[in-house]
Amino acid sequence: MPDHILIFGMPRSGTTWIGKIFDSSPDTFYLHEPDSVRPDNTLPLLLDSSSTQLHERIEGWLQVRDEKVIGSRPYFRKSYRSPMQQRIFELSAYLAKAAKSVSRRVSLTPLSRGTQPAATVWKSIESVGRLPAILDALPVSRAIHIVRHPCGQAASKLRGSATGRFDDSASIWNDTALFEKLIAQSGTTTWDIQDILAITPTERLAVRWGLMND
Incomplete structure (x- = not known):
């Protein structure tokens, strides 16, 4: 299995549905749009494989642990978490969502503990035009470019x-x-x-x- 699986496409193209299919695997760690939650407006939206501008930013996106990024529902049991760790994660994710619904100024991070997952799944609607450069920066990776009819x-x-x-x-x-x-x-x-x-x-x-x- 590759270290990173990239699910990239335009908004309203089914990326979330396909991303959650990959999240349903017990061996994946799912990141829901970290590059939208932590955008970098200094980066071009369109980059080819020769670009080196993304390398440092990619590492930051892969480390984002905001509630929207790692707490998107539905939740799936993971092989790298014990039953107790899974329960703590789910309860803390619900708490983080509840806190944000009360006030957008409140930001809680779900408690995600466990061993190293086999693969990280990164779902993005922000960086589809950067996909060649991202693939070049993450050599042990595979990408699905989702194209819905315009x-x-x-x-x-x-x-x-x-x-x-x-x-x-x-x-x-x-x-x-x-x-x-x-x-x-x-x-x-x-x-x-x-x-x-x-x-x-x-x-x-x-x-x-x-x-x-x-």
Whole structure:
């Protein structure tokens, strides 16, 4: 088994479902979006395998133990935890979630004890455009790049925003700075920011899908 299994894809593409399938193995340690919980806005969103910018940051992401990162439900029994350690982990994770629901200023870390797991599973919706560089930095690893059809991915994003399901303070398709970054980092000459501003939200999401997955 590889040391690291990477489950990367765009938001609303089924990454959580597939990530939890891997989490159901008793020999894996699951990290749910550590690079979203501890983002680094100084890093490009798109990086190829020649980049060395990620190496130090990756190590930090793999060490994140926030409640959202290691306490996502459902919980599965692990071979590297005793029954008592598993029970303590689950109770502390529920307590951390309850504390955060009372106040976002309260941050408790679930108690995760045990021996070394066989593999760490890293699920990400933030770093799909960095996947080549991350694979190069983690040579003993395997990756699953999840690609949902752009129509389904965009429709899910639009529906979720319309129903208030997401925490976004602003719609992603109105983030001009994001599109400027993606255009610059991709090196594309097909689009410029004026082209983006002239198209519909659905079309903007499709462009983002293409630039990130390419």
